[in-house]
Amino acid sequence: MTQLDDRSGVDLSDIEFWVRPTAEREAAFARLRETEPIKFFEEPQPESFPRGPGYWALTRYQDVVEASRQPELFCSGGGTNIPDFPPDFNDFFGSMINMDDPRHSRMRRIVSRGFTPKMLDSLKGQVERAAVEIVDDIVERGECDFVTDVAALLPLRIIVDMLGIPRSEERFIFDRTNIILGATDTEYVPDQTEASFVTAVLSAGQDLAAMVQALGEERVRSPKSDMITALVTADVDGEHLSPQELASFFILLVVAGNETTRNAIAHALSALTDHPDQQQRWTDDFDGLAPTAVEEIVRWATPVIHFRRTVT
Numbered sequence: 001m002t003q004l005d006d007r008s009g010v011d012l013s014d015i016e017f018w019v020r021p022t023a024e025r026e027a028a029f030a031r032l033r034e035t036e037p038i039k040f041f042e043e044p045q046p047e048s049f050p051r052g053p054g055y056w057a058l059t060r061y062q063d064v065v066e067a068s069r070q071p072e073l074f075c076s077g078g079g080t081n082i083p084d085f086p087p088d089f090n091d092f093f094g095s096m097i098n099m100d101d102p103r104h105s106r107m108r109r110i111v112s113r114g115f116t117p118k119m120l121d122s123l124k125g126q127v128e129r130a131a132v133e134i135v136d137d138i139v140e141r142g143e144c145d146f147v148t149d150v151a152a153l154l155p156l157r158i159i160v161d162m163l164g165i166p167r168s169e170e171r172f173i174f175d176r177t178n179i180i181l182g183a184t185d186t187e188y189v190p191d192q193t194e195a196s197f198v199t200a201v202l203s204a205g206q207d208l209a210a211m212v213q214a215l216g217e218e219r220v221r222s223p224k225s226d227m228i229t230a231l232v233t234a235d236v237d238g239e240h241l242s243p244q245e246l247a248s249f250f251i252l253l254v255v256a257g258n259e260t261t262r263n264a265i266a267h268a269l270s271a272l273t274d275h276p277d278q279q280q281r282w283t284d285d286f287d288g289l290a291p292t293a294v295e296e297i298v299r300w301a302t303p304v305i306h307f308r309r310t311v312t
């Protein structure tokens, strides 16, 4: 398909666009919203895979809301990333995020057991403890790499504690989620040839699956009061996650939960450093401003840049 119209002069598929200064990117999105709020883009040509058919980008808030509210017209089952991955791949790495009803509502019913008020109450204490530990550790060292030592570690530790996974697995999980999400980054996958790339992603997924499935089996034998137990033990209707479903849900949690929150926290420090008046306002009234400050940071940072729907 050819480019129908190019009034905005923006190409969201150009990777160079995404390293332009924030103000420039924001101006580009303002132009898109103004002149071409529904615009077709060719997909970038990956180094070693066939090029996909392209996509239409909705850039107006109201259009995104409309599409999100009509899953029968705009489904998630075709995947939520732009490239067309095989259905088994989408299921394995995406779990419920790549599903439509009735599979989605069944998954949601089961996993919501892990998020009961009682579970969330105990989570609050765990979050506070994890935050204190991480800060204490830096204070003693005197300096740190904020992204690795704080922004990445906090969400990872919370998810690990929440599920009931031993802390000793933290590093193992961290390394594998970085590969899954950063597979096109030579920092995580130095050899970018097709064979090496695919092997790295699949084996990172399989490592995570094997680890959590072994824990799931252990919890079936001797249940604890953690989230893995809640997910793998059957309820009154006999519903529970199969080992395969547990593995995929776990991969979704660590991947979706880590990267997003890591980016939001890192952007927050950067934004507050650039805007000391805002930092001072928040310091002066931490509890009063925290609820709106957190929302504003997520809006400002935009840790998730796109989600795909497939028109049915």
Ligand code: HEM
Pocket: 068, 076, 080, 096, 097, 098, 108, 155, 159, 252, 253, 256, 257, 258, 260, 261, 264, 298, 303, 304, 307, 308
């Ligand atoms: C700033 C942090 C976060 C942002 C910006 C974010 C963003 C999103 C968005 C936009 C979706 C909707 C996807 C769609 O419409 O297709 C989503 C879904 C989801 N997120 Fe997050 N997320 C964040 C943190 C987390 C955390 C911490 C977890 C888990 C510990 C998590 C787990 C999930 C799951 C399981 C879904 C799928 C829900 C479903 O299909 O019903 N996210 N997230």
